[in-house]
Amino acid sequence: MTRAKYRCRHRLAAGWFGWVCALLATVAVGAPLHGIALHGQPKYGPNFEHFDYVNPSAPKGGEARFAAIGSFDTFNPFNIKGQPAAGIGQLFETLLIGSADEPFSEYGLIAESVEIPEDRSSVTFNLRPQAKFHDGTSITADDVLFSFEILKTKGTPLYRFYYANVAKVEKLGERQVKFTFAPGENRELPLIVGQMPVLSEKYWRDRDFAATTLEVPVGSGPYRIERFEPGRFIVYQRDENYWGKDLAVNRGMHNIDRLRYDYYRDVTVALEAFKAGSYDLRVENVAKQWATGYDFPALAKGLVKKETFSNQMPSGMQGFVYNLRRPLFQNPKVREALAYAFDFEWSNRNLFHDQYKRTRSYFDNSELAARGLPSPEELAVLEPLRKELPPEVFSAVYEPPTANDDAQLRANFQKALQLLQEAGWTFRDRKLVNAKTGEPFRFELLIAEPTWERIALPFARNLERLGIEMSVRSVDSAQYENRERSFDFDMIVNVWGQSLSPGNEQREFWSSAAAGQPGSRNIAGLKSPAVDALVDQVIAAPDRTSLVTRVRALDRALQWNFLVIPHWHLPYARIAFWDKFGYPSVTPLQGVQLDAWWIDPAKAAALAGGGQTDNRP
Incomplete structure (x- = not known):
C-alpha cells in the first residue's frame, strides 16, 4: 500500500x-x-x-495480495x-x-x-x-x-x-x-x-547509496521485508515491535499483517490473475476494463466488489507530453497544432465508455484551476511578466480542441494545417515536410504499457491525415524509465500529480533548472523565466487566498505554453477487491486511504469457503 x-x-x-x-x-x-x-x-x-478517517478499533492480522507490473x-x-x-x-x-x-x-x-x-x-x-x-x-x-x-x-x-x-x-x-x-x-x-x-x-555510511541493491536495508517503519524473489514477488511482514504503533497518527493504520506484491508482465495478464483469485485488490486505471473486464462469476456471486471512492484532489495533468528539447517541438504553433488531431470525444465514446472528463487545467477538480479570463488579482501577478508570456494568457480562455462530430473534426484538421503552415511546414507528395529543408514531420511516441496502443493508434491515424508520421513504440518498464530519466524520447505519456497546496515541487515540474537535470520531473523540458517567476510566487504565497490566485496564474501560463495534449481525469478512484476487507466509513478530502483498510476475519473465512483460489508460486 x-x-x-x-x-x-x-x-x-x-x-x-x-x-x-x-x-x-x-x-x-x-x-x-x-x-x-x-x-x-x-x-x-x-x-x-x-x-x-480511520477505524481505531480495526482488527490486526491477515494477508493482502497486490499486483505490480514489470520487475x-x-x-x-x-x-x-x-x-x-x-x-x-x-x-x-x-x-x-x-x-x-x-x-x-x-x-x-x-x-x-x-x-x-x-x-x-x-x-x-x-x-x-x-x-x-x-x-x-x-x-x-x-x-x-x-x-x-x-x-x-x-x-x-x-x-x-x-x-x-x-x-x-x-x-x-x-x-x-x-x-x-x-x-x-x-x-x-x-x-x-x-x-x-x-x-x-x-x-x-559504508555502502554505495547511489547504487542499486537487493540487500535488505535497515528501516524504521511499520513493515519489514519477510522474503522476496527478484522480479517475481516481495512479501512484507508487519513489525509487532514497531516503535510508532501506538502514536495517534498511526492508530487505525497498518492493520494487515502481511502485504504481498506479485509481479506480472502487463496489465492484461494482471487482470486475469485477479479474476483467478491470485491477488486481492486492484486500483483500476483502464476505463474499458472497469466497464467490461469484470464480468466473471465471482462478481455475480458477490465474492468480488467494485467500488468508487470520491476525492476532492486536483486531477493534475495527464497527457501526451512534447519533449521541447527536440527541435521538432520547439515552435509552440506546432505543439498547438497537433492537439487538433487528438479526438478525445471519439476515444471517450468508443474506448472509455464515456467515463472520463476532459482535462483542461493542470489543477482540474479544485478551486486552484484557472477559470474564465484572469481576475484583477491574477492580472496583478501576471502583468509584470506580460512580455515573457504568451499573449493569450491575458486575452483568452484555454480549452483543448473538441470534435463532437465529423464536421468539427475536419475543421480541427484545417486549423492544425493552418498552424503548421505558419510554423514553416508544407505538403509535398502527401507528406508534411519542412518548407526549407524538406525534412518530413516524423516522431515517436514512447509507451510502457500495451494498453496505450489502442489510444495512440487512432491518434496516429489522424496525424497521418495531416501528413505526419507518428510511430508508437512499446518498451519494457525498465527501459521506459531509463529513457524517461535521460529525456531520450520525442513524446511520452506522463502524469503530474498535484496537491491542494502546490509549492516547492513545482520547481521540479517546471523550472528552467530542472529542465536540464536528468531524472527531474520537468519532463517537457520547459525553460521559461516567466514560469520560473510564477513558481517562486506560488512558493512564497503568504496565505490561502494568495496561493489560489498565484496557482491560477501559473496554470494559465502552463496551458498556453502547449506542453501537452491534455487527456482526461476522474474525480474518484475505481477499486475492485475480493470481499475480505473492512474499510472506514469516511473517505477523506484526499481520497481513499488503503493504509487504513483491514482484513475482516468473518469475511475472509466466508470468502475462503466461497471458493477464492490462490495461484501463487
Missing part, C-alpha cells in the same frame, strides 16, 4: 477554540508544536487520539537507478506525517514536536526518544543530518530541488536538529523538510 507521506501533493481548519488561541500565542516565540499547517492552524489538537531490482527508492520494489516505502519513516483530510498539515512522527518562528525562517525538530530503526538503534540527530546530506547529494533530483533553500542544518542535541532557510518567503519549507525520510547512518 502506498505511503501517502511521500507525496508532496498529494493535504479545513477546525478544532477547539482554546488550543487554537494558545497556539497562536506561542508561535511567535517558537514554542514546541505537535503539528503545523501550511496556512492557518492544523485541524487536530495536541491531544488528538486518531485521524477522523524490480533495488530496495533503494531514493536514487535514480533501478526499479524499486513495490511497497518499499513501508520500511522508512519521516520526521512528520500528513493528514488526508486537510489541504496540507503535518503531525509528529519521528519528531515528537517542532519549533518554528513566526517568519518560518527555520524549523527545529525534537525527536522522540522511543523512535528506533529495525536493528534496535535509536534514531538520533546524526541520522537526520546524514539523511539530509545523502539525499541532497546522491538522491533523486527531487531532493535537490526540495532542499535548495535550506541554508544550514545544525545538531542542537542528541535528539534535536535545526534547519535554517535562505532568505525569502517559503512557508512550505518546514513541511517539506518534515517529509524527509530518516535513514540509518550506521547502515548506509
